[in-house]
Amino acid sequence: MGLLSLGTPLPWSEAKEFADHVRKHGIEQFLNIYHHQKNVQKQCLLWGDEIEYIVVKFNDKEKTTKLSLRAFDILEILEKPEHDWLEGITKDAPDALWRPEYGRYMIEGTPGEPYGATFRDLVGVEPNMKLRRKMAHAAMNPDEYAVTLVNYPRLGCPHELDPDHEPNGKACQSMFVPDEIINPHARFPTLTANIRRRRGSKVQINMPIYHDINTPKPFIDPTISWDRNLFDHDKEAKNGAALPDHIYMDAMAFGMGCCCLQITFQACNIDEGRRLYDQLAPVAPIMMALSANSPIYRGYLADVDARWNVISSSVDDRTPEERGLKPLANDRFVINKSRYDSIDSYLSNDATYKAKYDDIDLVYDQAIYDRLREDGVDDKLAKHVAHLFIRDPLVIFKELLDLDDKNSSDHFENLQSTNWQTMRFKPPPPNSSIGWRVEFRSMEVQLSDFENAAYSVFIVLLTRVILSFGLNFYIPLSKVDANMKTAHKRDAVLNEKFYFRKNVFTASQSSSRPGTPVEDDDEYELMTMNEIVNGKDNGFPGFVPLIHSYLNSTNIDIETRCKLSSYLSLISKRASGELLTGAAYIRQFVMNHPAYKKDSVVSSEITYDLVKRADQIAKGEYHPTELLGNFTA
Ligand code: ADP
Ligand code: MG
Ligand code: MG
Ligand code: MG
Ligand code: MG
CATH class of the missing domain: 3.30.590 (Creatine Kinase; Chain A, domain 2)
Incomplete structure (x- = not known):
């Protein structure tokens, strides 16, 4: 992730106003890198x-x-x-x-x-x-x-932290883990809270329980505070977020x-x-x-x-519209996967690639795709980036909105580094001798x-x-x-x-x-x-x-x-x-x-x-x- 920049992170209500700004400059930053480093x-x-x-x-x-x-x-x-x-x-x-x-x-x-x-x-x-x-x-x-x-x-079990804290933090509002479990750098509590705010509910993680001979069937978890009433989100557990026969988790910390x-x-x-x-x-x-x-x-x-699925669910910031639960009204796309998931398109243009291997419907931002194509980026790479850019930037620092797109990649990295896929294609940082890199992330x-x-x-x-x-x-x-x-x-x-x-x-x-x-x-x-x-x-x-x-x-x-x-x-x-x-x-x-x-x-x-x-x-x-x-x- 590199060294983290410091500044004042915007809450979701303000950050979302700058989403297009970050995307627009992120693409210019990518193009700058691309043109300098493609050969x-x-x-x-x-x-x-x-x-x-x-x-x-x-x-x-x-x-x-x-x-x-x-x-x-x-x-x-x-x-x-x-x-x-x-x-x-x-x-x-x-x-x-x-x-x-x-x-x-x-x-x-x-x-x-x-x-x-x-x-x-x-x-x-x-x-x-x-x-x-x-x-x-x-x-x-x-x-x-x-x-x-x-x-x-x-x-996420009681009293497993040193020092001990009650699970009553505002950022994650979890019934199991306190905010003190999160990296205190402003980026992380903000990321946590903004995922929840954008999604409109707490993250919802359910992993099937292993049924042993003495495990109750159905398994209704007795350790969940089903009736807690500290935050509005508390009622989610009993309203269907916590599935029977599953281990229910409700915070980003369980995955990340x-x-x-x-x-x-x-x-x-x-x-x-x-x-x-x-x-x-x-x-x-x-x-x-x-x-x-x-x-x-x-x-x-x-x-x-x-x-993997735990992490995937733990950062799933898609709104109900994006998850396809409601007709699209305020959001731009129905999106089939979390930001943390397997890749959705292949990237290579070599002779062995065939279009039929790309058999998943690829959601991508048309305007961004067009901008990339106009500047000479080929179809596959343009789609790859335009797909990453269907997401909103989740953490925006007020002091870092206006950057020199020729010398910075912060806005590009804002989206790139919060698309946590099985593979990551890492462009060189601007003005560096580092080359094009690929990251293998599933292990x-x-x-x-x-x-x-x-x-x-x-x-x-x-x-x-x-x-x-x-x-x-x-x-x-x-x-x-x-x-x-x-x-x-x-x-x-x-x-x-x-x-x-x-x-x-x-x-x-x-x-x-x-x-x-x-x-x-x-x-x-x-x-x-x-x-x-x-x-x-x-x-x-x-x-x-x-x-x-x-x-x-x-x-x-x-x-x-x-x-x-x-x-x-x-x-x-x-x-x-x-x-x-x-x-x-x-x-x-x-x-x-x-x-x-x-x-x-x-x-x-x-x-x-x-x-x-x-x-x-x-x-x-x-x-x-x-x-x-x-x-x-
Ligand atoms: P991130 O968290 O963004 O994936 P890190 O900086 O934590 O990135 O880790 C990057 C890894 O890449 C490290 O193992 C580092 O040694 C390695 N690395 C650094 N520079 C290069 C390079 N030029 N080419 C390939 N790998 C590199
Ligand atoms: Mg790491
Ligand atoms: Mg890494
Ligand atoms: Mg790292
Ligand atoms: Mg990391």
Whole structure:
């Protein structure tokens, strides 16, 4: 997200008056960047990961945990080397960069500088991730731990914060979490409140509960204050917002308070970036299922393994008209998805792209599209941007309304950075040497840095394979969306099938050859995770075998190859079911815990042991072979 600008944020009633202003200048800013950078050719790959951590405070005497709301004190210490470096006080770039996140209990760490294109860089990732965790711990109190659970299991249960606060804040008006849980920088409470105001109700999140033998059926959550009457919005819960047999959540923190593992790559030029964006889009749901690590919400076991839908609902600012619940009167569009969702259109113009893959109705702003086209932007890129710009800017700072469009990208980024999609196409910042980048955003953070490195390196290698073998993963986007739904399901890796392209080597031209209508080179089929990752007889060769044959064609020393093979092996065994996903491991941990009453409830006692275990796994003090295999032993 970069450094956050300071200023006075406008409440929604005022911000909406400036929506067109921000969009209009945002487009001019984009055009300026586009014209300056569209022909730039970068020589090499640069890339980096982002890992988000939750800060948990342990009370070992009482065997309890709390989320520590001290992230900002911790960040002050963590960010000092960067500040000293920027001010020239120290010469060397810092080992890591640290950023705040939505939750006041979250920190985000990235490598100090992006990694390069060599295999040495790939094996440097895990040590850097381990170093980051050490740095985080060194900046925290001895009873605080930086844990890479996607979600704090009892987020939103009473008295789980340190310091404790009642859930009665005006920004989110949640029945479960207080405003003090939100990053105090003005941007975040404003974002929270403006989503609610724009939407006209609190956000509404329902994840299906996992029905165990003692879970009441139907499950009507006894922990919801159904009759609370503190805010107007309080009646929503009993008026249908809280579904039976679901874990109901009502605040942005439940989603944006989850931790992700994201990977950003710099492409050699804009076209390669667009191509990677497209090729990785069908991979996003696959990798979400394979990295699934979040089976618990608000103290209950869920019947899903992954977080995405929680975040998606947690920032869904669409009005009832936009959601199609009322005829359009005041709003401009009916919009099929939240701002946080899978992509709606492909972006590349290369020869393998076909219009039929774009089978989702794309909503876009016609005037913005026209403006982009008039200035020479091609159809696909213009549609991509005009689609992002159907949204309103949610946080506008009064002091930052009038900017120099030649030297700023703030208005463009206002919309770009609040379109949280599975893939993000990142244009260079104005006047910088940074190139066109693509971000892969669907993965869940893993408990250990071995796993986080494995998933990161896997994605980087996959991009190398896509480019060097010229692979074609295109399938219709409606099928990618279907995969996204499937990917949430409990044990999706084992029990579900995903749409994937049958022939990834197909030359694009052959299917349009006259007189050969029978063979469809563009066919896709439902495959198991094992088939997609490890290959299918007489069919798709599989991600891991493809990566191995790529590595076989390169010059690489044995030690490095061994390390990379251990990463690939982890991914391969997760896909085959030989190893558990994090979600399956966590679920089993809860269900086998002596205090678990088979009623879906994840008590504070279980949470203490689980978070402790997560920390031990991260530090290498505990090695569950069913999760990690024997690679790191
Ligand atoms: P955001 O939160 O907007 O996605 P961050 O700055 O938190 O962005 O993370 C960006 C990631 O991209 C980091 O891992 C960083 O190392 C990496 N990165 C930085 N510069 C480049 C670059 N020129 N090309 C590719 N990746 C880069
Ligand atoms: Mg970031
Ligand atoms: Mg972010
Ligand atoms: Mg982040
Ligand atoms: Mg990111």
